[in-house]
Amino acid sequence: MATAAYPTRRGFFTRPRSTTGKWSWFFTVDHKKIGIMYCVTAFIFFIVGGLEALAIRSQLAQPNGEILNAEVYNQFFTMHGLTMIFLVVMPMGVGLMNYLVPLLIGARDVAFPRLNAFSYWVFLFGGIFLYSSFFLGGAPDGGWFGYAPLNETLPGHGMTFYALGLQILGVASLAGAVNFIITIINMRAPGMTLLRMPVFVWMTLVTAFLLLFAMPIIAVALFELMFDRAFQATFFDPTQGGDPLLWQHLFWLFGHPEVYIMILPAMGIVSDVLPTFSGKPIFGYNAIVFAGAAIGFMGWGVWAHHMFTTGLGPVANSAFALSTMFIAVPTGVKIFNWIGTMWGGSLRFTTPMLFSIGFIAMFIIGGLSGVTHSIAPHDAQQQDTYYVVAHFHYVLFGGAIFGLFSGFYYWWPKAFGKLLSEKLGKVHFWLMFLGFNLTFGPFHVLGLNGMPRRIYTYVEGMGWDFMNLLSTIGAFVIALSALVFIANVVITRRRGEEAGADPWDARTLEWSTTSPPPEYNFEEIPIVRHRDDFWHRKYIETPEGEPARVLAGGAVATHEHEAGHGIHMPSPSYFPIVAATGLPLLGYGVIYFNSTGKALLVLGALVTMMGLFGWVLEPGAEERV
Amino acid sequence: MSTHEVASAPVAEHHTSTGLDNTKLAMWAFLGSECLFFGSFITTYLLYRNRVLDGPTPHEIYDIPFTSVSSFILLMSSLTMVLALAAIQRGDHKTMRVWLACTALLGMAFIGGQVYEFTTFVEEGLKISTSVFGSSFFVLTGFHGAHVTVGIFMLLALVGMSMSGRLGDRHEGARKVELIGLYWHFVDIVWIVIFTVIYLIPTN
């Protein structure tokens, strides 16, 4: 055992031992617990961001709204965007990756369990740091895109919180990205070749690579902003020769891959849910995997379509118009393959299936409106109007959020051993589907009717009143649907149907272990012989090409009496949370760069260094008592 | 039960799908990310180096002989790093510690040179707030200096671990030294790029 390499000591470097109870969550390194914490935290932020959206929609329900003033409105729309992107869609995807990737590839944990815990705590503290700005003089109010030079001329600490908050969240993303890349490359069960991996694992890999290369770019932009705001640098100050377009290039060079970082995990979920409920293997596995990778590559060559109105010149505009059009091709391939997966199947319309179908239906709309953005001369009409707002909500809500909910309903029984109520689930789906279209459908019309984004008010007589009212009603329907989901969770907790190991007759490895899986995931590391290996253990193909159930095939091994005996898992650790605690302290130190701030900087650096020090020196595992 | 022992992958450093060590692969991935990080700062610098509305220009302020010497010192530290790794691969902890300490000292000399350079520049009127050239120069080279500093801490930690016997056996120790070595060489290579781009390419 590798533990033999470390002397086991008591004292400062002792690892906590308990893996149950309230406190175990703070020090856990179990990818499943961390995954659950990610999803729960992200869901709480989803509610917060949703409340901001409700306030925004209430303000805009009628012309000359009186609910929010310009100041608060600007903070709300900025924080709504930041929350939904960095604190909801990304971490929800990461949460599912955390829970599932090791299970899907037949591993006992991720490659770096403590780094994984560190990612989570940094994400949580980064989110809290960002939200603390509301109580410290005002939240960021320059938009999630924070264009220069407005991002440095806005008064107060808001945009400094933006620069540092996103920086902290970036640390979490980067650590997570490295972890997932290594896990997927190196931790696969025997026989789990790359082209046998479930599509969700592939999409996780592509996403992780996008994060790996996109995060440093935004880090640089944010550092430059931070030095401008806090230390009198002049990166984006046009009066000193600074170029506001530099910010835009850096931001969108990160920002466009970011879009795929948000959507690819959802695409992966859908690609795993559809085969299960169609009773068929995925249609065109290779094509769907390569399309995902192609999107990942091409995503680096389209950023300037966010800048069609900045005067880049006809050559650049043409080039980016073309690249933007052609990224629609791999996207289209995916849609056709999903429909091909259902074609000829025997479709069971469970809640996860409904959300996946909703994803496809809405993503088609978002994809098509995306193509209309690529015609650069008309994009000059669409840019910064509600038409764009409609587009990205169809992609990120109709797409990503629907996909994530599909994943929640699908894997809930695996994580908690109980099925969510199908009845409430369907109510949730239809309410959300209706509310979503009611909210964001009218945005297309509003945008084409000339309503710009990011305006806190509008006057009567522009022709915008009715559609805005409709949209506001839709927003409250979405809120209602979220309440139904919460009710579903609460009710299931009390009296849910026992799931068993494989409630959906599914295809992939995670269903071959118990629900919930033991800490070590699998009694024995599976030997993989096929894509959809678990399915092939349950069914053989008859000579007529039809599946036939194997007697006792795929039975889940539950050696209750000696479960887990002899399997060494890494012990919990104090240090990830300690090291993570230092980062927000550093953030506050920069924001309040006086004597207190400098003290905070020193304290933050010390705490982080102490955490890392202990991290390196603690033993690999503590003997279980 | 023996299968269980072998398969408990997360703590076992061997038995990976590719046969490559997890931490080494992770370091490569991280360094890939770092390329984009420095690349973006270098791009910023290239955009801004000729935009001096106020204060000294690059041409006026750079002391190329001085920086060449400190660059040479940093490059030499890569050599001592290689020697440290060779020592631990032979199982020779003592020699390794000497070479690691040398590497750290050379790194410190480089940082000392940078501190001197920054101080001189500030005295000559180039501050972070003077011009976009000043901002991009200080932040780019400053972040590189921060990377070197982190590297020095890691080298000293290796020395400390070796002295207290925590570095592990020959194989495990070599793995750790190689890991830090990767980082250290990367930081050196980045400096070669920065030195070329910042100091050697003439400005107009």
Place this chain on the structure above:
Amino acid sequence: MAQAIGPWSVILRSISISHGDGMRFLDFRQGGRARLGALVGVLSLVAVACETGDAQDVLSPAGEFARSPDRLWDLTFGIAVAVFILVEGILVFTLFRYRSRPDRKASQFHGNTKVEILLTAIPALILAGIAVPTVSTIFDLAEPREGALQIKVIGHQFWWEYQYLDEGFVTANELHIPTNTPVELTVEGGLIDRVTGDAQVIHSFWAPRLAGKQDLIPGHANQLFIEADDPGIYFGQCTEFCGLGHAEMRLRVYAESGSDFEQWVSDQKSAPEAPSGGSLAERGQKLFAEGQFREGLNCAACHAVEATPEDVAPNQGPNLAHFASRDTFASAIFKNTEENLKAWIADPASVKPGARMPALGLTESEIDAVVAYLKTLE
């Protein structure tokens, strides 16, 4: 209304509700912020709305530079709708046809190379079909236009400055152009905000019925061509988020036939008439130019009243030459009435969030005088 309305705009418009019937002025914010009791009791400000529900309708182009993008839109939107109906149709058909039934067995195929290649090629071909006219339109719109009227547009927080380069005068917020003439706007973000000394921020000039938007970026000068076929008022607003006043950084383009435009130009260049002796307006003029209000400031510290270049220099606020002839003020959000002006002068930021004009603390009678003076600036 414009002649060339695309078929899709008709569909879209039919599902949007139009409010249009003639010019209507609307009560603007009767709530707390607008209650300026100190001035004229309970006062309701009147904001300026627009003629119809389609004032900023992207799909009703009113000139060549809006029409050629619109043609692209009609093509692309048509294709998008066809693809939408086809693909969603196939999706719904699949869901219905292959829904689980007791006798249904899922057929176990893994893919179909021919179908997959076909389904990759078809979208690629369709997109290539869109790409060709897109690229040609991009280059078309960037062509320089002979004999275009040259106007420089500068964005401020939160109003527009227009410099008529050939004619040599300046005006604000309401842009006047001749019909059937291409107008070349050089849109530029100023470097330094002349009011605050801060860096200027990015704005975006957008009058949807005349052309797509173009960003005003500090340190960059961009070109934007606009043209109007028919006389009329074309509405627009800033479309790059620029801070507190972003929502209320609106603009108007007045397109006038050749002779009307000439007349307007010569009016602009003429010097204002001095108010008659002893009148309220004369007192206003004195206060405007020589008053000593908060921090020793007066109106003339920021506002010029002559449009000729010699008067441009202290132009920190909008140039007020021939102010009385304007329909609106404060970036085209308030109707130019005495009541509105009084409320505005008393405390600008309370009626328009983020407004940079300071409240100078004029008394009620001083405000009356200044407004009387402004009304003489015909």
